[in-house]
Amino acid sequence: MMEWFVDANNHDDYNDRDRLVVDMMTNEIVTANEQQRLSVQVxxxxxxxxxAEHVGIRIWPVLAGEEEADEYELFHHTMGVYETEVEVSREGLYYAEAVVEIDDQKLRPKKYFAVGRLYQEEVLLLMENGSEKLGDKDHGAHH
Incomplete structure (x- = not known):
């Protein structure tokens, strides 16, 4: 078996990768039971x-759990912005998890977003996780 060592002379050969950023824009999702635009900038x-080879998103109510996630495919709109129409079934706190594949890299950033009113348990969850405002949790992914 051959071994390879990474040192100052060859470090860039193994670590010189593009800095990828995924920014999920959920600010247009404000009402339950309506089709609304969701955008992801890569x-x-x-x-x-x-x-990008694939840009998708998974959305689920935080209190319900990931097994209730709805999955959507996003399509390139313009200048690295991918879009789709989504519909959430009720008010409350949601997770959005992007799934982005570019070359041999796969990113899965996750963030919170709110629709309508939050339940007390959801507010407490945000406070426990140290989120001062929605969207703070892994807003972008860097690789």
Whole structure:
């Protein structure tokens, strides 16, 4: 078996990868039981990625659990922004988890977003996790 060592001379050969950022824009999802736009912006070293192999999103109510996740495929709209229409079934706190595949990299950032009123348990969950405002949890993913 051959071994490879990473040192100062070859470090960049193994670690020189684009800095990928995934920004989920959930601010247009404000009402339950209506189709609303969800956007995800993907950049590599601050340059829009227009040819990602896959951009999807999973959404589920925090209190219900991940087994109730709805999955959506997003399509490139413009300048690295991928979009789809989503519908949430009730008011409350949700998780959104993007699934982005670019070349041999796969990113899965997750964040909170709220629709309508929050239940007391949801507010307590946010406070326990140290979120001062919605969207703070893994807003972008860096690789």
């Amino acid at each position: 950049t590599a070293d601050y340059i829009p990625v227009v040819d």
